[in-house]
Amino acid sequence: MSDVPLSHILFVSTALFFIGMYGLFTRRNMITMLMAIELMLNSVNINFVAFNKYLFPDKLDGIFFTIFIITIAAAEAAIAIAIIINLYRSHQSIDVEDATELKF
């Protein structure tokens, strides 16, 4: 386990964060955009756990933070999906390109 250096793990998490950001900017389906945001949050989780395990193993701050991020991401997804369902009822679509009444 400790054979893997910290920089490798940080590379994975950074890549994951920017893949998530790319997905958020390019995808047009709201559920997929939500998934992209979850990817960003999960990459932060990896960051926290890795920092905690490699650099500061005597305290558990990072692990606690991860647990709270997971909880809040679930709450955020619940509200976002409720909003998307309501949007589908009024627009008959979950494509962001169709929700264009408010501009400039």
Added chain:
Amino acid sequence: MILTDFFILLRQELLITAIIFGLLIVKLGKDRSNESILMLINLLLLLNLAAGFFCSTEGALFSDMFRTNKLIVLEKNILNLAIWIISLQSYSWLKTHKHVIEFYILLLSALLGMFFMISSGNLLMFYLGLEMSTIPLAAAANFDLSKRQSSEAAMKLIISSAFSSGLLLLGISLVYGTTGTLTLSELSSQMGHNPLQVFAFILLISGFAFKISAVPFHLWTADVYEGAPIAVTAFLSVVSKAAVLFVFVSILYTTFKSLAELWYNLLFLLALLTIIIGNLFALRQDNFKRFLAFSSIAQVGFILIGISGSSQAGTASVVYFILIYVFSNLAAFGVVSLVSAVTGKEKISDYKSFYTTNPMLAWVLTIALFSLAGVPPTAGFFGKFFLLMAGSANGSYWPITIAALNMVISFYYYLRVVKAIFMDANDKPVQKLVVPALPKLALYICVAGIIVTGLWSSVYDYIYSLSPGF
């Protein structure tokens, strides 16, 4: 931790929690008329506001996760006042609404999150408070379930706030990785000019800038403000912005003090961009809510100039300006929400010759707009004056001059509305409105606040005496 300490330091949060649970019980009980529920809630919020002024002490709880002092109590009182005024103003909208209690539960849980965020002494607590204050607001933005614009606004709000909290979290994780602590007081000694820490700091700033809608991150603001119900728009533009600004000032001044020369320039750049772009977009708006959205973006630019002063006067002028901003913006929103609830009209061109039919409301709106623009007898002038004075303390006069010139531009679009109200002819002006007692009370409080906080100088002196130095 002694139990009495717990009850005294946390009393504002405990009161809000008690009100939320009380409302849940009322919801479960037998059906009541909306009028009686609204009366009860407004009374509870008034009690909540009044209780905030008693026994304010300093202290910390839960091993420095939660801390409070007199300035924090004052900031919470300002937020309590704002939510009470918003609640009074939304009376005529909520009177016929089916889900009154749910609306208040959402707003109050957002307020509870803001309280925890303002008092946070730890980045974990800060993040939890921030999310607790934005997630319920996204649900509240969608409160007109059948309106197409409302759900679009809520979708934009939740996606952009989730993205911004993603940036903020990456920043926090890098801060944790380089320092090994999340406690704000320990962080301040360990932040340096390590490139990773500077990157983390810039990510944190962009997370904040999203929430206060400073310019490169402002695009969601106008759309959300236009689509959401007016009470929620008022809450978003006053309460949630004020709460994040309070935290922003205290985190910049204490935790990131060692990076001061970095954020000093960054803030000036953000502030000038925010003022100029907010003003230019406000010039071309015809929807009143969008107009107020861009005007609030420009006001945030002035607040950022005050923050860059990095002195005791910086904190004091920001808190003072936010107090004035609460009164003047809520007075404007109060009139707009009354007109919109009865007639459904939200365009500025609908307000032509508004004075002929509703002289009282026209005067309130005019005083509010004068205060937002910064015309001398009103408080807005003194607020902006103190902000610019605090910003110029470090000797950078060029940006201050540009900001002051932008006040002239802002006069154009504020006074354009005043001209429409008093001078422009209109065949079908807004009909004569009957203003119910509670919204009328809210409007009187706002106007009194605009005039009194401007003329009575001990308000500023009191805030200045509470503010910490740099």
